[in-house]
Amino acid sequence: MTTRDTPMSKTPHFEELQQRLNLSRRSFLKTTAAGAGIAAAGGLVELKFGKEAQAFAYEPYPLDNQLETVVTSCAHNCGSRHMLVAHKWKDVIVRLSTDDGRYQRGGHFGKDGNEEPQLRACLRGRSYRQRLYSAERLLYPMLRVGERGEGKFKRVSWDEALTFITKKMVHLKNTYGPTSILDQSYAGASYGVLHKSDQIEGLLGRFLGMFGARTSSWSVPSYQATTTSSRWTFGTIRDGNEDDTFAESKLMIMWGWNPAYTFHGGNTFMYLRMAKQRGCKFVIIDPQYTDSASAYDAWWIPIKPNTDAAMMAGMAHHIFSNNLQDQEFIDKFCMGMDAGTMPKWAPDSANGRENFKDYILGKYDGEPKTPEWASRICGVPAKDIVKLADMYAKTKPAALKASWAPGRNAYGEQYSRMAAALQAMTGNIGKLGGCAEGVGKGWHAEAVAYPYDNYANIWFQSIKSDRWAHCVLNYPNVKREEIGLWPRQDDTDGQIPNIKGIFWQGSDWFNQLTNINKEIQAIKKLELVVCMDSTITPSGIWADVLLPVATHFERHDVALPWYKGHYYIHRPKVIEPMGESKTDFQIFTELAYRLGGDVFGKAYNPKANRDYFNVNDNVDEAYLREWWEGKVMHHQGVDMSWDDFKKYGVYKFKLDRPHVAFQDQIEKGVPFQTPSGKIEILSSELANIDDWTKTKYGYHIPSIPKWIEPWESLNSPKTKKHPFHLISPHPRWRTHSIFNNCAWLRETYEQEVTINAADAKKLGIKMGDIVELWNDRGKVVVPVYVTERCMPGVLVLHEGVWMDLDKNGVDRAGNPDFLTLDNPSPAGAFAYNTVLCNIQKTDLEHRPGWDKLSTSRAHIFRRDD
Template sequence: MKSRDDANMTANSPLDLLRGRLNLSRRSFLKATAAGAALGSTGLIELKTAREAKAFAYEPYPRDDQLQTVVTSCAHNCGSRHMLVAHKKGDVIVRLSTDDGRYQADGAFGKDTFEEPQLRACLRGRSYRQRLYSAERLLYPMIRVGERGEGRFKRASWDDALTLVAEKMVAIKQQYGPTALLDQGYAGASYGVLHKSDQIEGLLARFLGMFGCRTNSWSVPSYQGTTFSSRMTFGTIEDGNEDDAFAHSKLIIMWGWNPAYTFHGGNTFYYMRLAKQRGCKFVLIDPQYTDSAATYDAWWIPIHPDTDAAMLAGMAHYIFTNNLHDQAFIDKFCLGMDAGTMPDWAKDQENFKDYILGKYDNQPKTPEWAAQICGVKAEDIKKLADMYARTKPAALKASWAPGRNAYGEQYNRMAAAVQAMTGNIGVLGGCAEGVGKAWHSEAVAYPYDQYANVWFASIKSDRWAHCVLNYPNVKREEIGLWPRQDHLDGVIPNIRGIFWQGSDWFNQLTNINKEIQAIKKLDLVVCMDSTITPSGLYADVLLPVATHFERHDVALPWYKGHYYIHRPKVIEPMGESKTDFQIFTELAYRLGFGPGYNPRANREYFQYNDAVDDAYLRTWWEEKVMHHQGVMMSWDEFKQRGVYKFKLDKPHVAFRAQIEQGLPFQTPSGRIEIFSTQLAQIKDWTRTQYGYPIPAIPKWIEPWEYAGSEKTKQYPFHLVSPHPRWRTHSIFNNCAWLRETYEQEVTINASDAKRLGIQTGDTVEVWNDRGKVVVPTYVTERCMPGVLVLHEGAWLDLDENGIDRAGNPDFLTLDEPSPAGAFAYNTVLANVKKTDLAHRPGWDKQATARSYIFRREL
């Protein structure tokens, strides 16, 4: 009979397995472990029977001296693009490392200086190998055989797939005219100086423009309200400092900014750490206490979402009434800040100071007034305003998230006004950032000619579904239709087809249920990507695009950073993947304009010829980088080293030249326009891309949904959807390595959770009148009461009733037009409760990879 101890020891227990490997009886095993405990403190124990320990879990594993090392970079738009170093054996990337200082000119291992910091990749970039070799790589052209969204495709040849696309394009153009094809290319993971996907300089934009059938998507989901603000206020979106300027700040206000997750510059942490070491104080304005707040020991001021403009107005009131504003700076550089800085022709119109003091509406925008709207104590608003106005220099980093709201541009314009009234613009350690674009890179290597950005209609990106569903009964202001100077002005586009290049916008735009209805009415949907994405589910044709590891290009910094990274073709394209440039060149030949589209190549380019790509890139380097930017390093040396870092003689500060040298701002008046001369002179708003009136000065405008709405009786929670650390929008959502760090879940305040009987890990449904999602919960006090946090980018996964089981917040967002173009991702009211509905945590946790569904032959 077994002893009780033996009976409790199962055959699969760790102790039993170890005893079996050592070939010991239970009695001798216990003796050995007891002896080990006695000898362990002396360091004399040695198990002779154990095999020599290995560093790796399996063999054979190639060592570094067996691998070829190739410098390349990340490719996505996470807020930076950093160096990756591919270690490959043959045609397989075995592992990825990052910058260690040795690759730049005069570099050595470990070099990492203030002027030339290492360009270290984050956890997303370091995980790229799993995305590259994912089971969900799109390796062959596919043609839909089931219903849209059903995910039933068959493998096709390139010839059949491109013939189908070309014939459909011609038929659609002939029947529906030059606005029938919608361009929804964007800079997801197809972005370089040659293989580029974006709305203005992208390969798709040029291709459809030359074809003569293109409706453009003019608004950028991340920061359109901010773009509008910067152009109206400063005349440019290049309004950012390089991040080394943060090291000189004495106060940094992170307004809606979580640099631990979204960088806005690759070495942000390095410079902010220096600022902290030098005594800089940090403040966070955000509905949730973020990791960044914890890192920098920031004063956390929780605020009701979508009320930031009101709080900033309250701060402006305190600064004005306590005479803490910089009047000399205002008089010299600002237009419309007060009555004395108004243009002569607009003396009778509103100025900013009188609006703040309540002259026009008899409502002074006091801290007490703001407190009732934004939920921040009036004393805290006063304290922050006083701290900001008295601290020199101070950086109010007005990030993009609070601008992703209804009337989000008013938050950004209000922040710019507060920055200007305190004189914190154009000075080292200050901040003018809205968009935040800083150092200017040379961005285009392919032919950028008269066909670039040709369009025959241009609408706000997330209003395409509204346009399709309601055509022709659509007013131009409803879709943000851009004005033209020809017979197509005001003509509502009859959209019959969509191209997605480098974008997963079907998964990422607002009000997905509305998109699902609209997509069924189209005649052609083409998705070009390296991965089978949710957008691909609803496509007619899937075209496999080579990743940046499989083509030749140069990486640009993303908004901040001053460097270029060479991207050679590290490995051969997997499956039958082709580059974007190859695909569009071959389609252009089929449609009759191949030589014009790619003048350096003939039709054999479809089989890939790196000499063509190298010629484009060499010309770009020699004529733009060397000639315009004064770089002395040759193209061949750049390819050999892999990176070129510009060494600036001093930190780049936006508008330093205007403030120190008296150069004019790029606005019509040459000043910082708190009062916008452009907006003030618009007579017919319906004939603008905005569609609806926008005040000439920054104002608090009540959004259609927020904590002060009547709608809270039905939907009492304000939902925000910030960017996660483990994805770049929807990119990397299918990477198990990253999903192990975090599960898509909704964050709720502990007091709200207690009232609803919800605990961490419970499955809940979050819903409103637009849709419903199912997710687990995370209960915490790091989120203010009345607010739910559900990170954007989860891949949609619908059940038979149209409920999203993956937790994509854009089933709850609204696509209403915010006049200046801001996307209202964070203007969402919702409700939450425990549920028995099914939640699906992700395909990486299922028995079968999702790719199986797509790859089977039907």
């Protein structure tokens, strides 16, 4: 780069540049002067060179009216699912746009509104083309040739890869029994109604169930705390309102929720903005001041991580002690909220069957859960707890949106249950503008187009997802409660699974589950690891077999809204599968034929024959048409034909009334789906368990919501060794680990650890320094970001970055799951955010994945001064 004092002739490579352009110094300077003139003239001055410049090396870039336009959607697991419009030239997608109102029946450019809002994609969805054509795209079947984890593979044929897998599967089943293969499918980027990777109802589970060798995982990493809480409390996980109801709220309490980064519905921000314009007050409880707090000018209440249930208990004490609760609502709809709502079968305080109000007031343990008591635990001033409790109890309607992040903690289920108790005691459940979520599932979508039968629910043992490594490393000396073994109604109950193989489908779990160093030890003991993905991921590097899976641009399917939103988006095959990619359904169908001939093959895929592995379009079309006509049109009253749906690309439902969870229970007396038919603050299930070791929970869980001290927190004596509490929220520029290799997104954000400015000053750390974070479980290296937007004592390191190990096992990329503990809560909540660690400047190498300057310039604009 030249400076004001550097002559042009002294700049590097000037002589080489002169020779290549065949210019004298005088003519070169004339040219640069002319360039300045061009800029001044708006670029209208024509320069004459020896040869005519050719703008395109091969052919002119096609104009928009020459491109074919195809409606499709994004596919990742981000908290929403939006429309993408692919603009293709021949068989290449050259750019992506999104919903502009015209791609629907009766649509036109610019059509938008509350009833049929546009489904506009975010920066992740719009960057999908780079992921599709990335250097890490997996195009051919591969077999490992080096040591596991070394990343050395050779290209093989599909026949060779599938033969290897089937021989290994038969060997594992015959040698180690029906628990020998672990199903680790997840939503990833394969989630549709036909080509579905899913922990609960996906293609892999049905395939392994039919094969007769499957250990499944029952705890969901994202939200198991609230899943169990909602089932205990409401009897269902469909506890969410549609997002348009947020516009009716007068108070929005965003507890650990940052929709600027992770949506929970397709148009969340639009409706929250409407609420703000109508005078809604916003409160955010979070260890960091988020972009959402800034966007809504929210009252930010910093809180010590993992202490949310204590603060909620303090709020409940203020409400009860000042008689601010909605007693009429409690008496009519709740069980166990107070002594008057206790069931006859549970005399008060007998066998731990307590009521919530008396626990809060201190009747049982002599410790009233006052705001002052809560303040000592959570670090929030008692006056702020009182103020928020007063606001929530007196403002109607008010929405307490209890997000999933605070539940990803030790005893996270208690946070979710405490939130439900607050929602109920203030009477904000089943009310427009109120909130009962929880899990947040809203409008019901018909989600399965492939054959879904009892085989999908067959498993021979089921464990907590993050305990597989513990099970493998300690087999057979494992207690059932250590791994959350699900009870069985046969003589195999209590059998510890002998896991010898793993299938990863739509799952980068090796990079994403807790305590990666423990996983590394365990995976070395396995005999078969299969990774099915469209991209070579960190999990794939540790696999034996890599199977290239077609992306959603390369197969026919339909996109579902993600927990929120009421629409379907058609997903045609936009381009032909790249390389030798196949769909998940094709792969499992072919494996079924190889393992069990026509009997297994036809049973798994009834509409297909053996040719499906090579030609699948007509079969997929048949399944999708049948699903649309038999389920969507018949069950949901849709009058748009399948052919019209394909033509328009999207179907947006118009609801008769805003979708409010439990509105019929409150307004029409429909019973809740709990054993009592009421909102169970006292859980019928938990209050009647005698032997906890025979349950999937393994350990005691209070029958009412309670504050339980976590195993690591800023209140722990462990802070003497590891003084900082690390949280790992979702990033804006990735969906978990998806898009980590997308340079466009890495230009906007960088993986870095956030620290409070006062803490940084004490440690002599400045913005941009390379630091190491460590505890007894591992060590990571990452740049540091210094700010006032994070409370003291807390570090923030976003989850999902692709790990990159040095020879000593130090992660140079900054993946927080080298520091997390694989010990889950009794109800299955992952303790991602229950982590103490230390931090210091380091000389260890940091590797962001590739050259920092060529991909991310964000740090250039972050200065110490």
